[in-house]
Amino acid sequence: MSDLLSIGATGVRAYQTALTTTSENIANAGTVGYSRRTTVLNEVAAPSNSTTRVPNGLGVVVGGVTRAADLYRSSEVRTAGSDLARSEAGITWLDRIDGALSGNKLGDRLTAFFTSTKAIAADPSALAPRATTLEAAQSVATAFSATGAALSAAASDLDASADAATTQLNGLSAALAKVNSGLSRAQDGSAANSTLLDQRDQILESMSAITDVSVSFDAIGRATVRGGGDGGPLLVQGVESATVTYVRNDEGAVSYAAQFGNTSSALSPSGGALAGYTDGAQKIAAAQSQLSDQARAFAEGVNAVQAAGVDLNGDPGAPIFAIGDPASNLTLVLNDPRGIAAAAPGAGTRDNSNLARFDTLRATGNVEGAITDMTASNGAALAAKRNVAEAQGAIRDTAVAARDSVSGVNIDEEAVDLMRFQQAYQASSRVIQVARETLQSILDIR
C-alpha cells in the first residue's frame, strides 16, 4: 500500500506545480513578451526486467515547463516590424521636410514679391510701391532663411535620433549577450530558462525595430544576430556584442559602422528605424541643396535685373540680396526704396521698362514653380509612404496576432486548467487518504 501512498504523493506534487504554472500564466496575461507555459507531466514507469513483473507505474512526475513559442511566427513579426519601423521613421522626416517647405509660405512670398513689382510699373516714381517691394523682398529672404533653418534643424534632430537609436541598439545587443550567457547556465525546462527565452525574443523584436536582423539559434537557444541581412556584420554572437556607431560625413551622407571585437565593418540596414534615418537624411540633404540652388538662382536673377537698370537717382541698380552660406541664407542689402532699378538706363524716372525683366526672370527662372514642385513631390512621397506604412502596419498586426495566438495567454483556458488541476490535486489527496484507510483496514485486523 506504500505504492498507493507514494503515487498519491507524486500526484499532489505534480499538480501543485501545474497549478503554479497556471497561476503564473494568469498573472502574466498582460505581460508583454510573455509566452504561455505548460507543465509537462510524465508517468513514472516502474523498472522492469525479464524476471520482475510490476503491473503499475509509480505515479507522475513533472518533466519540465515548456514555452508555447513558434520560431517562425516570431521571425515573421521581426521582419514585419523592421519594414514598418523603416517606413515610420521615413515618414517622420518627410513630414518635417513638408513642414519646413510649406510652413514658411516661401512660394506665396515669392509670388508677392513678383506681383509687387507690377505696382511699381504702374507708378514708377512713387515711393510707396517701391517700399512694398522691398518689404516683399525682405519677406522672401526671411522665408528662404527660415526654410533652410528648418531643414537644418530637421537634419540635426535626425542626427540626435539616429545616435539615440544606435545607443539603444548597443544596449539591446549587450543585454542579448547577457541572455545568451544565462542560457548556457539555465537548465532546460526550468522557469529561468523560459524567462530567458522570453527576454531573448523580446530583445530581438526590439532590435528588429531598429535594424533588420538575421537571427540563428543554437541547440540551447542562444541567438547569433547579424545586422542588415544575412551578409551583414555580427551584432551578437555568444556572450559578445557589437558597438554600432552613427556617422555623418562632410557631404551629409550618413552611415553606420559595427565594431565587433577588433573588427569594424559597415552596417547597411535595409529595415528598421536606422534605414528610415538613412532615407530621411538623403531626403533632407536633397531638399537643402535644391533650396540653396533656388535661393541662389533667385537672388542672382534679381540682382542681375537690378544691374541692368537705373534707380530713381539715375544710378545703376545696386544688388537687393546677399547670398549667405548656405545659399538659402539670403539677406536684404538694399534699404532705400529709391534704389529699385525700375527704369532702363537713360530713360528717366518715369520709365518702367527694366521692371519687365522681373517678369522674364519669373517666367524663365520659375523659382515659384520649383519650390511648389519640391513641396508637391515631397508630399507625394509622404502620401505614398503613409500608404505603405498602413499596409505594413496591417501585415505586422497579422504577424503579431498569429504569434500571440500560439504564445499568448487566454485566461478562460487558464480557468479551465485551474479547475482541471485543482480537481486532479484533490483527487490525488483522496488517493493518499484511501491509501491510509486501506492500510488502516489491514492494521485493524485482529
Add this chain to the structure above:
Amino acid sequence: MTIRVSTSQMFDRPLSLMSQLSAQADKAQTQIATTKKISGAADSPTAWLRLEGLKRAGADDGAYSANIKLAQGVLAQSDSTLESVESQMQRAKELALEASNGGLTDENRQAIAEELDSIRDSLFGLANTKDVRGQPLFGSATGDTAYVKNIDGTVGFVGTGDPARIPVGDGDAVQPSVSGAQAFAAGTGDMFSVLADLSAALKAGGDISQAASDGLAGIDATLDSVAAARASVGARAARLDLSADHLVDAGEARESERSGLEDTDIPTAITQLQKTLTVLQATQASFTKLSSMSLFDYLK
C-alpha cells in the same frame, strides 16, 4: 482549426480599431470645421499643386486689377481734360472766325487777341494737368512737367517719347494717357504756336486775312488731333473695361475650381462622420460586453 485568441489580443485589437475609428472621426470633423479637405501637399499632391497655381494666378490678377483701376482713372482724367481743351479750342475757333471778318476795328481785334491769349493761358494750365500719381497727364517719357513757358513767351513741350505703359495682364500693357506732342499738334506746330501767331497778327493790325485763315486751319488741325487723342483714350478705356470684366470672370472660374479641389463636400463628410461614430459606438459597446465576460466570474 479554430483560431485561438489570447486575452491580451482581446484588448489590444479593439484598442487599435477604436483608435483608428477615432482618428477617422477626427479627420472628418476637421474637414467639416475648416471646410477644407486638403490641409497639405501630402493630402493630394496633384490637387495641391493646382491650388498653388490658382493662388499664384489670383495674386497676379490682384496686382493687374489694381493697375487697371489706376489706368482707368488716368484715362478718364485724360478724356475729361481733353474735352475741356476741345471746348476752349471751339471758342478760339469762333474768335478766329470773327477775326477773319473784314469789318473789325483795331479795338475789336485787340479784344479778340486778348481773349485768345487768355485761352492760351488756360490751355497751358490744362496741358500741364497732373494725374492721380502726381505726374504730368500729357507729359513725355521724361520730365516733371509737360510744357514750359519760355522767356520769349513761347510754350515748349518737354522731352520726347511716350509715357510709360502700365502692365495690365501677362504681356499686356496700356499707356494710360497721351503725350501732349501728339494730342495738341497742329501741323508742324502746336495749339500754343497757332494761338500765339493769330494773336500777334491781330495785335499787329493791317491785313490779317492770311493770318486768320492760317489760324483757322491750325485750330482745325488741333481739334482733329484732340479728337483723335480722345478716340484713342476712349478705345483704351473700353479695352480696360473688357480686361477688368475678364479678370472678374477668371476670378470666378478660379474660385469654382478651387472650391471643387479643396472644399469639403459637407453632406458627404457629415454622413461619413455619422457612419464612423456609429461604428465606433458599436465597437465600444461590443468591447465592453466581450471584455466583461470571463469564466472566472462563474468560478465559485
